[in-house]
Amino acid sequence: MTRVNHTTPGKSSDRVRRREPERSKRDILTAATAEFAAKGLAGARVDQIAKRARINKRMLYQYFGDKEALWLAALEAAYENMRREERLLDVATMSPREGMAALMRFNFEYCSSHPEFISLLNNENLHKAKYLKRSKRVRELYSPLLSLISDLLAQGQRSGVFRSGVDPVDLYLTIASLGYFYFSNIHTLSTIFGRDLGTRASRSAQAELFVDVILRFLAP
Amino acid sequence: MTRVNHTTPGKSSDRVRRREPERSKRDILTAATAEFAAKGLAGARVDQIAKRARINKRMLYQYFGDKEALWLAALEAAYENMRREERLLDVATMSPREGMAALMRFNFEYCSSHPEFISLLNNENLHKAKYLKRSKRVRELYSPLLSLISDLLAQGQRSGVFRSGVDPVDLYLTIASLGYFYFSNIHTLSTIFGRDLGTRASRSAQAELFVDVILRFLAP
Amino acid sequence: MTRVNHTTPGKSSDRVRRREPERSKRDILTAATAEFAAKGLAGARVDQIAKRARINKRMLYQYFGDKEALWLAALEAAYENMRREERLLDVATMSPREGMAALMRFNFEYCSSHPEFISLLNNENLHKAKYLKRSKRVRELYSPLLSLISDLLAQGQRSGVFRSGVDPVDLYLTIASLGYFYFSNIHTLSTIFGRDLGTRASRSAQAELFVDVILRFLAP
Amino acid sequence: MTRVNHTTPGKSSDRVRRREPERSKRDILTAATAEFAAKGLAGARVDQIAKRARINKRMLYQYFGDKEALWLAALEAAYENMRREERLLDVATMSPREGMAALMRFNFEYCSSHPEFISLLNNENLHKAKYLKRSKRVRELYSPLLSLISDLLAQGQRSGVFRSGVDPVDLYLTIASLGYFYFSNIHTLSTIFGRDLGTRASRSAQAELFVDVILRFLAP
DNA sequence: GATGAATGAGTGTTCATTCAT
């Protein structure tokens, strides 16, 4: 019944992980993202998140407060990750048409390879953005993106490849729509149309179609 | 132990409704649609559905089997309602450009006025269309719609207002994307952009923008 | 919605059975016996009994009162049926040893072919004979049986084939034990011994063994 | 909302028991055995078991899985307890006749003092040994018992006190029948014969009668 | 007499969260 613990704190070979709060936190967030994405906020199970993260449930509450706060943390991380990768595109160095095409393709492909992003956003909208409204960070992420689109639009107009009169927010919404919807509804659409929309060929053709939609919309 | 019933026999507005199975069934489906749309499949509460429908919970199980079967019934009804209203547009009698614009506007406005449709579809996709796959009816609803789009496209090509080479399914996906995404993500987008995208003015402007996107895409 | 009923009461070809209360009652009792025997009093479902009997549930309550009264009715019927068949043996005309052997074999075989008898008795004992105590009829059934055993014993003692000093109730309990236990516990015993005790060969050998036990017990 | 705890920390008789999983498990099993024995599997209430065990219902599911697994655990424990006590008899050191008499008496008395054993077995047979079939442990308990009976039989035959030609399994079934039936049906039998079969005098006389039955059966 | 829709009190089971160790 008595348990003697011979491990020395700091020893990396400890069977029980100790004093690695940052790693524990990251593991929890990764596990939470997977669980929330797979089952939604209501369907996700705190026990399952703790098990996936291989941490004790108590830690989860210690680090994040409660399930809802953990949800917000996962949501913020999803937004940040998306925008971070988007920034890496370095669209500013491209030609206006190439830049717009790259933005469209990135949005489409990111949605394809990050279903958790779509799932978290859909569920957050189910809750009328209740949790996102508490976030101070996410709103700031969109300002640089809209600036970038504005710059591309202005540059394209000057060089005559884009028409004038297109609002950057309108354009962003159009790009986002085309990128998001296909994967948000891929399971119902595949079922209804009787074919798998997730194959590489389908996705690739669809991406180019949507690039075409955008460029025709912007054409003078 | 004694139960006093103050209702008058024969009065149709009795608080306790009896012997009206069809009405009970309809009430359950209406209540279920509202509850599922508001909270998702996992978040919805059977007790709450029964209370909203003003029926005994037992009836719900008698008529629909279980929560999941009720979910599928609500989902099927949502699809059918959408396609039924769409058919009432009578697009076939319009000019090709008017018809396409009407389809785009209808999709956008239906999503606007039927948030439950979006919510149910999103949640069904969270479950990878598990329940929709059991449905025999929904798949049949899309065939007439695609025929209609094909006819409009062909007619527009013959009269020179549309270019050739546009696939009907691609076009449908584009229309659906633009109609769906805006309202699917309206809460997060409103939060991020700091303004209410749900106002009449916003919606109206957005609808015309998306009609423009579609017509430019189809233009020769 | 309106339903016109053209059937005349008394017509035997009615789709809906009418005015056959005795048959309905018998059907209910048969169905109840099967359901109670299969699942016990607590596990049996009134809905299932009504469905098996092909009658409306309301009839069941009309004829029998409630589930517990129906249980007692089934229990009484089981006892009566057993003793009725036993009387048909006409043991009184046999020699003492043949008569005792016949009683033993009958008990064993009746338990074999009427598992519902065992099941109902076991369940009634689970309830500490709570329902049987309300019965006025069952107690009377045993008096003739004990008289019969007494007569056989006396006759056998006079003719020298049985020893004296054997109490009729003791003997009855011994016979009943050997007949009952094997089939009451046939599933657990078959599982533990790894062989099916329900085969015709097993049963037949066992019956003769138990006849032997009884006759050796009675032998001078 | 506020919760007042009047218990003194450190006192071992705390009303709220904590951190004693083994004791909790044992308490659950004890409570389950009592509840199952009193009401059968279908009639037993998980709530009641939790209340009797003075544990939270959740623990019951944590430790045993579900009601049916708990049933099997109680059933296995009942078998093991019976065979464990039987082994303590140390029959092997007795004379053959004394040994057989001791086995018969033990079986009879164990059934008398452990009505839960009979009740659990009866209910398991109602379910056609569905749960016992999943058990790997119970089958092993019977092998030593049959060996013991075989040894006693052989020894008694060599010393001339038993006849030959008696099968150990047949003998075991006879002993078990005589021990089991009387108590399995004690309530219905007491009701029918109009006297309490559970008195010390009745039981004692009955035990000796059944010992007599066995010894006469084995006599040369 | 006969129907089956309707009911309220429960039934087994699960959950997010807390607390003694």
Added chain:
DNA sequence: TATGAATGAACACTCATTCAT
């Protein structure tokens, strides 16, 4: 810091019984 046993409130689902028609 870390553990996992413990909790109470709910959850989906079921039941014997009643009642309007």
